[in-house]
Amino acid sequence: MDSVEGKAQRIPLRQRPEWSDVTPVPQDDGPNPVVPIAYKEDFVETMDYFRAAYLADERSPRALRLTAEAIDMNAGNYTSPAVSLFHSLRVGVERLSGSAREEMDSVEGKAQRIPLRQRPEWSDVTPVPQDDGPNPVVPIAYKEDFVETMDYFRAAYLADERSPRALRLTAEAIDMNAGNYTVWHFRRLILEALDVELHGELDFIENIARSNPKNYQIWHHRRWVAEKLGPDATSKELEFTKKILSLDAKNYHAWSHRQWVLRALGGWKDELDYCQELLEEDILNNSAWNQRYFVVTMSPLLGGLEAMRESEVRFTVEAILAHPENESPWRYLRGLYKGDTQSWVNDPQVSSVCLRVLKSKNNFVFALSMLLDLLCHGLQPSQEFNEVVDDLETSGPDQPDSDLAKTVCSVLERVDPMRVNYWKWRKSRLPHST
Amino acid sequence: MESSAATTTPTVTQRDQWMVEYQVFQKYELFASLPRNAKSAMLELQRDNHMEYLTKGLKRLEPSFSVLDANRPWLCYWILHSIALLDEFVESELEDNAIEFLSRCQDPNGGYGGGPGQMPHLATTYAAVNSLITVGGEQSLSSINREKLYMFLRRMKQASGAFRMHDAGEIDVRACYTTISVASVLNMLDDELVQNVGDYILSCQTYEGGIAGEPGAEAHGGYTFCGLATMILINEVNRLDLAGLLDWVAFRQGKECGFQGRTNKLVDSCYSFWQGGAFALLQRLHSILDEQLAHRHSRGNCSNDSPQIGVASDICDGEKGGEGTSSQVDKTCHFMLRGLDASRPGNINCIGYNFIKQPAEEEPLFHSWALQQYILLCSQDLKGGLRDKPGKSRDYYHTCYSLSGLSVCQHSRSHDEDSPPLPSALMGPYSNLLERIHPLFNVILERYYEAHEFFAKS
Numbered sequence: 001m002d003s004v005e006g007k008a009q010r011i012p013l014r015q016r017p018e019w020s021d022v023t024p025v026p027q028d029d030g031p032n033p034v035v036p037i038a039y040k041e042d043f044v045e046t047m048d049y050f051r052a053a054y055l056a057d058e059r060s061p062r063a064l065r066l067t068a069e070a071i072d073m074n075a076g077n078y079t080s081p082a083v084s085l086f087h088s089l090r091v092g093v094e095r096l097s098g099s100a101r102e103e104m105d106s107v108e109g110k111a112q113r114i115p116l117r118q119r120p121e122w123s124d125v126t127p128v129p130q131d132d133g134p135n136p137v138v139p140i141a142y143k144e145d146f147v148e149t150m151d152y153f154r155a156a157y158l159a160d161e162r163s164p165r166a167l168r169l170t171a172e173a174i175d176m177n178a179g180n181y182t183v184w185h186f187r188r189l190i191l192e193a194l195d196v197e198l199h200g201e202l203d204f205i206e207n208i209a210r211s212n213p214k215n216y217q218i219w220h221h222r223r224w225v226a227e228k229l230g231p232d233a234t235s236k237e238l239e240f241t242k243k244i245l246s247l248d249a250k251n252y253h254a255w256s257h258r259q260w261v262l263r264a265l266g267g268w269k270d271e272l273d274y275c276q277e278l279l280e281e282d283i284l285n286n287s288a289w290n291q292r293y294f295v296v297t298m299s300p301l302l303g304g305l306e307a308m309r310e311s312e313v314r315f316t317v318e319a320i321l322a323h324p325e326n327e328s329p330w331r332y333l334r335g336l337y338k339g340d341t342q343s344w345v346n347d348p349q350v351s352s353v354c355l356r357v358l359k360s361k362n363n364f365v366f367a368l369s370m371l372l373d374l375l376c377h378g379l380q381p382s383q384e385f386n387e388v389v390d391d392l393e394t395s396g397p398d399q400p401d402s403d404l405a406k407t408v409c410s411v412l413e414r415v416d417p418m419r420v421n422y423w424k425w426r427k428s429r430l431p432h433s434t
Numbered sequence: 435m436e437s438s439a440a441t442t443t444p445t446v447t448q449r450d451q452w453m454v455e456y457q458v459f460q461k462y463e464l465f466a467s468l469p470r471n472a473k474s475a476m477l478e479l480q481r482d483n484h485m486e487y488l489t490k491g492l493k494r495l496e497p498s499f500s501v502l503d504a505n506r507p508w509l510c511y512w513i514l515h516s517i518a519l520l521d522e523f524v525e526s527e528l529e530d531n532a533i534e535f536l537s538r539c540q541d542p543n544g545g546y547g548g549g550p551g552q553m554p555h556l557a558t559t560y561a562a563v564n565s566l567i568t569v570g571g572e573q574s575l576s577s578i579n580r581e582k583l584y585m586f587l588r589r590m591k592q593a594s595g596a597f598r599m600h601d602a603g604e605i606d607v608r609a610c611y612t613t614i615s616v617a618s619v620l621n622m623l624d625d626e627l628v629q630n631v632g633d634y635i636l637s638c639q640t641y642e643g644g645i646a647g648e649p650g651a652e653a654h655g656g657y658t659f660c661g662l663a664t665m666i667l668i669n670e671v672n673r674l675d676l677a678g679l680l681d682w683v684a685f686r687q688g689k690e691c692g693f694q695g696r697t698n699k700l701v702d703s704c705y706s707f708w709q710g711g712a713f714a715l716l717q718r719l720h721s722i723l724d725e726q727l728a729h730r731h732s733r734g735n736c737s738n739d740s741p742q743i744g745v746a747s748d749i750c751d752g753e754k755g756g757e758g759t760s761s762q763v764d765k766t767c768h769f770m771l772r773g774l775d776a777s778r779p780g781n782i783n784c785i786g787y788n789f790i791k792q793p794a795e796e797e798p799l800f801h802s803w804a805l806q807q808y809i810l811l812c813s814q815d816l817k818g819g820l821r822d823k824p825g826k827s828r829d830y831y832h833t834c835y836s837l838s839g840l841s842v843c844q845h846s847r848s849h850d851e852d853s854p855p856l857p858s859a860l861m862g863p864y865s866n867l868l869e870r871i872h873p874l875f876n877v878i879l880e881r882y883y884e885a886h887e888f889f890a891k892s
Contacts, residue, residue: 131538138491138492140506177503179501181504181552182504182552219604327697328697338641
């Protein structure tokens with residue numbers, strides 16, 4: 001009867017004697033649905049039985065339990081925008097739209113919610129209201145369901161009741177607000193106390209994450225679970241982050257989680273290929289560049305930055321020449337020489353890529369910027385550099401800057417006016433006689 | 435070689451970027467086409483409407499805010515700080531209610547949770563403390579249980595030097611900043627809290643120059659601000675590669691005139707503060723920047739790879755130079771005190787104070803005018819509140835950080851607090867002028883002074 005135990009080692013409904021009299025009703029998606037979801041088998045089965053019970057309007061205890069399982073699998077349809085110090089705080093703004101189908105399912109699921117005070121299993125518990133005081137500021141006009149769920153949660157939390165019903169209650173509370181770290185924390189305490197098998201927990205998180213991909217709590221929880229599962233979880237975690245990144249290839253939390261998985265659990269083998277794949281899809285994806293740097297510097301299989309430099313420089317130079325306006329490979333190129341500035345200054349591939357872009361006279365801000373850095377670090381410029389930069393300096397002959405670095409700054413001031421103060425400052429801080 | 439770009443289909447980054455550029459430039463074109471008086475009307479900060487929006491939030495929030503039920507001290511801070519930036523007042527009854535409510539969020543064992551009865555959390559602790567400083571006054575400031583709060587901060591400290599957000603919570607640069615900020619303003623920063631924090635932040639500075647949330651992750655505006663401010667407050671900022679950081683942050687301001695948070699991401703008004711604030715901090719770090727550059731040049735023009743150790747020892751008399759991770763923090767605030775009160779041994783808790791008392795050495799290195807234009811024309815909702823970018827809805831978070839960024843812009847050319855900004859520093863009418871903030875804490879400067887004085891006695 002417990003959805004916890006159900007989740008822990010979920011027994012398919014078709015194998016449960018209590019449902020043997022029911023014929024599941026499949027979803028009427030039609031032959032060519034749009035936004036089709038590749039549902040997991042468990043999800044499909046649960047919803048098929050739910051549909052059967054719902055259509056038969058069977059208001060029975062077993063149907064009640066079934067709704068709990070269904071809600072558990074598809075929690076968090078209503079957006080709980082991420083809650084954080086910065087980037088993910090978009091209050092009630094970005095409803096991350098689930099598919100229409102998900103919405104519908106959850107509406108059905110939610111329609112079935114039976115108030116906790118009417119559920120026999122909670123009859124022994126006195127809910128604890130929030131101590132907001134008589135005149136709170138920023139008071140939220142909570143919906144009744146929210147208040148009730150949190151009141152029962154508080155009761156369980158204060159009693160430190162680490163029970164299956166309390167675990168189910170945390171799922172309901174998380175569904176209503178996935179940003180409540182206290183609920184998540186308590187859920188972990190219960191999972192530990194009950195020694196729940198944790199693979200099911202990954203599915204639970206995935207369902208919540210689908211609608212809250214930018215929430216700190218979910219990802220922290222996921223890391224906690226994966227850490228407990230150990231290397232067994234590696235491939236699942238890599239798949240999971242891949243799935244989230246396929247929806248938003250720059251999801252900061254997903255990348256952090258993925259890096260943690262690689263470092264803590266392993267799975268480096270295909271990571272460079274994965275970065276390659278993402279960069280082929282979107283060469284401007286700076287998160288993928290950053291991941292590439294992470295792999296190249298950290299992977300135990302690749303031999304480190306120096307061993308990889310040659311091939312990485314080649315790849316990066318190619319990316320720059322294809323899109324010289326793309327800042328990512330420029331920064332990456334510089335990064336490839338981290339800790340070895342001398343090689344960066346002396347590598348002819350570096351000056352050559354700058355020169356080629358400058359000669360094209362298009363999108364050359366990053367090339368000039370890198371040239372400036374090279375000069376500041378002691379590059380002795382060839383005559384070609386002097387000529388190509390002079391060529392860009394159109395402000396007339398009354399600027400007889402014999403100093404190439406100064407001329408570079410002047411050109412940058414003109415062609416990159418957003419950073420005019422910065423380039424002026426750079427000009428004022430040039431080392432003597434570059 | 436450029437032609438390949440034209441022939442292939444745009445990538446997701448390009449498509450999203452072009453859509454935003456289109457919307458932003460539409461705003462600017464519309465603005466350019468207006469007659470003079472309509473232009474100045476559009477540049478006006480809609481104070482009354484912002485106040486109405488903000489006050490309403492203090493009094494009632496719609497059910498959709500349930501998803502922020504674990505962030506109510508944040509809502510307090512965003513709203514109260516925005517009101518203070520506008521130099522408007524909250525009825526004293528509402529202020530009392532705020533103090534009372536935040537007390538209910540205070541945990542008996544120290545720190546503030548996201549609402550009454552919730553576990554204490556570093557981020558909401560920072561928000562609550564900043565809210566109470568913003569309200570100001572004896573009753574408000576004395577409502578903070580400092581001793582217990584200190585115990586909470588210590589409980590969150592990890593061996594690595596970093597902090598957890600809450601019991602068994604996540605570890606990241608935000609946690610470091612919120613801890614150090616709160617401890618500094620409450621005059622309780624000490625060796626135990628500071629130990630190894632600098633090592634952790636340093637490990638988060640990426641090859642791009644900015645700072646990431648965790649080691650290995652991508653350079654990001656929010657974390658860059660947090661990391662930089664933390665390093666200043668613990669007097670270890672010279673360990674960062676400041677030239678690299680400055681270069682990275684300088685490139686975050688794009689043709690939309692606002693800031694993006696990461697390389698090749700979309701403009702977002704909240705970075706007006708996170709990135710703009712980093713500039714406000716860098717503006718007072720030029721002597722260290724120059725020392726780093728000089729060091730680079732003196733080493734035969736060959737390397738800036740590890741200027742930290744050398745510069746650190748130059749500045750801090752070698753006390754923490756070179757000997758690795760477990761360095762004791764130099765508590766004498768050498769550089770901060772230089773020229774101020776060098777005879778008196780410094781206290782690490784005075785860094786925030788000395789930092790802002792010291793006049794800015796340079797003009798701001800970002801484009802203040804452009805940023806003001808983005809905030810006023812693209813992020814301002816004329817009906818009140820500010821938004822991320824055109825096409826989005828207003829919210830309290832973006833209202834707070836857009837206004838904070840706007841204040842940074844307006845005051846960026848006045849080198850000390852006694853010289854009010856010239857009208858030419860402000861876009862729009864002079865009535866747009868906002869209160870000055872302390873950029874290390876993002877509270878109104880005057881309220882910071884009040885708190886500093888109050889807690890100095892504690």
